Amino acid sequence: MGARYKRALSSDNIILKALRPKGVLRFLVSDLPSADPYALDIQLREKDKLYYYHGRTSLLTIKLKVVGGNIKVNATANKAYNKCPEYKELMRTWVEVEDNKLRKAFLAYLPSAIDAANPKYYGEGTEGYWQNRLCIDWGLRALPSEKFIIIDRECVIGFVRTQDIDEFYRPLRKPYAEIRNRLQTNESKIFGKVREKPFGDELDMLALDKQKNLVVIELKYGNNLSGICWGPLQVLAYRDAFKSKLVEIAQDIKDLVTQKVSLGLLPRAALSRLPVAFPSVKAVLAIAKPDFSSLCWNKLNRVIAECKVSQSIEDRENLRLITLE
Numbered sequence: 001m002g003a004r005y006k007r008a009l010s011s012d013n014i015i016l017k018a019l020r021p022k023g024v025l026r027f028l029v030s031d032l033p034s035a036d037p038y039a040l041d042i043q044l045r046e047k048d049k050l051y052y053y054h055g056r057t058s059l060l061t062i063k064l065k066v067v068g069g070n071i072k073v074n075a076t077a078n079k080a081y082n083k084c085p086e087y088k089e090l091m092r093t094w095v096e097v098e099d100n101k102l103r104k105a106f107l108a109y110l111p112s113a114i115d116a117a118n119p120k121y122y123g124e125g126t127e128g129y130w131q132n133r134l135c136i137d138w139g140l141r142a143l144p145s146e147k148f149i150i151i152d153r154e155c156v157i158g159f160v161r162t163q164d165i166d167e168f169y170r171p172l173r174k175p176y177a178e179i180r181n182r183l184q185t186n187e188s189k190i191f192g193k194v195r196e197k198p199f200g201d202e203l204d205m206l207a208l209d210k211q212k213n214l215v216v217i218e219l220k221y222g223n224n225l226s227g228i229c230w231g232p233l234q235v236l237a238y239r240d241a242f243k244s245k246l247v248e249i250a251q252d253i254k255d256l257v258t259q260k261v262s263l264g265l266l267p268r269a270a271l272s273r274l275p276v277a278f279p280s281v282k283a284v285l286a287i288a289k290p291d292f293s294s295l296c297w298n299k300l301n302r303v304i305a306e307c308k309v310s311q312s313i314e315d316r317e318n319l320r321l322i323t324l325e
Contacts (some may be wrong), residue, residue, distance in 0.1 A: 003168075003245040005159040005252035006046045008259045014066050015048060017261055024099045025071065028062060030262050034108045038132045039114050039121055039122070042265060044256065048157075052110065053135075053153065055121040056129020059113040061088075071096040075106075077113065084112040124320040128223040128287040130324065134219070138207070144269035148207040148284070150264065151257050153201040155216075157245055165201060167229060172240045173199050176233035179298040190294045190299060191229070203238045206253075207284075212275035214253070215282045218240055224291040231285045231304050234320055239283040239319075246278055256320060290323045 008253045009015055022134040028050060041053040050062040059081065063074040073094040081087055094102045118156040122128045131153060139150040159165055176199065184194040207215040218235035220227045242249075254274050260266040290297075306317070 002160060003248045005080055005155075005249035005256070006158060007044050007252065008255040009044055009048050009064070012048075012066055014069070015064050015071060016245055016259070016262070018071055018096065023265070024096060024280050025064075025073065025102075027103045027106065028073075030105070031107060033111050034114060036114075038129065040110065041132045041135045041153070041290050043095065043135075044263075044265070045261065046158070049300070053132060054114060054117050055058060055123075055126060055132055055151060057117060057121040057128070059110065059117065066311060073102060073251075077109075077227060080118075081113045081116055082095050084109060117146050123287070125221065125223065127219055127224070127288070130221060131219055132280075134205065134217075134286070140265060140267075142267050142269065144272075146269075149266070149270045149273060150207045150216070150217070151253070151260065151270065152206045153204060155206045156201060157241060157249065168245075169199075169201055169241065170239075172244065173176075173237050175310060178308060179303070180230060180233055183303065185277050190302075199234050199237050201241075203242075206242075207255070208270065208273035209281060209282060210273070212273050213280050213282045214242060214246065214278045215284055217284045217286055219286045219288065220288060222291045222294075225294060228287055228290075229299040229303060230306055232300070233286075235283045235285050236307060236319060237279050243281040250278060261275060285319055286322050288324040 014261040017023055019029055020026065029042055032042075034040055039054060040059070043051045043053060045051050049062045050064075051058045052062075057078070059077060061076045063076070065072045065074070073096070074095065075090045075092065077087065077091060088106060090105040090109040120126060122132065135150050135153050137147055138148050142149045144244045157168075159168065180191075181194050188194075203216050203217045205217040207217055209215050216235060216238045218231055218238065220231050222228075257274055258272050259268060261268055261271055307319075
C-alpha cells in the first residue's frame with residue numbers, strides 16, 4: 001500500500017524559472033491584490049497546480065503545463081464565482097507570451113472573487129479566517145523564532161488506489177472511535193448518543209517545529225463546541241497516519257518545503273528545520289478565540305484523559321493544546 005505526498009510542482013526548470021523572482025509568471029505567486037493580508041493563501045498542489053485559498057474555499061486554480069517550450073496556464077474556478085465580471089476573462093487557457101494580459105485578468109479577478117465569496121468560508125468568527133491567518137503568520141511570514149512553521153494545509157496522504165484509503169485509515173481510527181463510543185455510551189447525558197460518523201482524512205495543517213519534528217495541526221474555532229470536544233481524537237488519528245507513512249513520504253515533504261522556499265512561499269528558516277530523518281510526529285490541537293466559560297473544556301479534558309489511559313493507544317504522548325486570541 002504505497003503512499004505519497006506529491007505536493008511540489010514538477011522539477012521542470014521552465015515552470016520553476018517562470019515563477020521565481022524575475023520570472024515572467026512571478027506575479028502568480030507574488031502579486032496578491034487585497035488590502036487584507038490574510039485574504040489569500042497560495043499553496044502548491046500535485047500535477048503542477050496552484051490553489052488560492054480564501055479560508056475554507058479556493059477561489060482559483062492555476063494549472064501549468066509546458067508545451068513546445070512555452071508554458072500554458074489554465075485558470076479555473078468554481079462556478080459559484082462566475083457572476084464576477086472578470087470570471088469569463090480569466091477562466092481559459094493562456095500561453096506564456098500573453099503574460100501581460102494574464103496578469104491584468106488575474107489581478108482583476110481575485111478581488112472580485114473575494115467580495116463574492118460566501119462569508120461562511122472566511123468571515124469573522126470562522127475557522128477559515130484563522131486557517132489563512134496561521135498559514136501566513138506561521139508560514140509565509142514566519143520568523144525563525146516561531147514554535148511552528150506551517151508548510152502545507154488541507155493535507156492528505158495519497159494512495160494509488162481509492163480503496164487503499166479506507167484500508168489504511170480503518171485500523172488507525174479504531175481506538176479513537178472506541179473512546180468516543182465508550183464515552184457516549186457510558187456518559188450520554190454529557191457526550192450525547194453514540195454516532196458512527198467517521199473521522200476525516202484531510203488534516204488542517206502540517207508544520208515543522210524547532211526540534212525538526214513533523215507536526216500535525218487540527219484547528220477549531222471557539223464556537224465549535226463538539227469539534228473542540230472530539231478534536232484530540234481527530235488530531236491523534238492524523239498523527240498516527242502521518243507517523244505510519246513518514247518514511248515513505250518524508251522526501252516528498254522535503255521537496256515541497258525546499259520548493260516553496262525557492263518560490264518565496266516559505267521563509268528560508270524552514271530549510272533549517274528539515275532533518276535527515278524526522279525524529280517524530282507531534283500532534284497539536286489549536287483553538288481560536290476560545291470561550292473558557294463553556295462546558296466543552298471539561299469534556300475536552302475528559303477526552304484527553306481517556307486517550308492517556310487507553311490500552312489500545314500505544315503512544316500515550318500528550319498532544320499539545322494551544323489557544324489563539
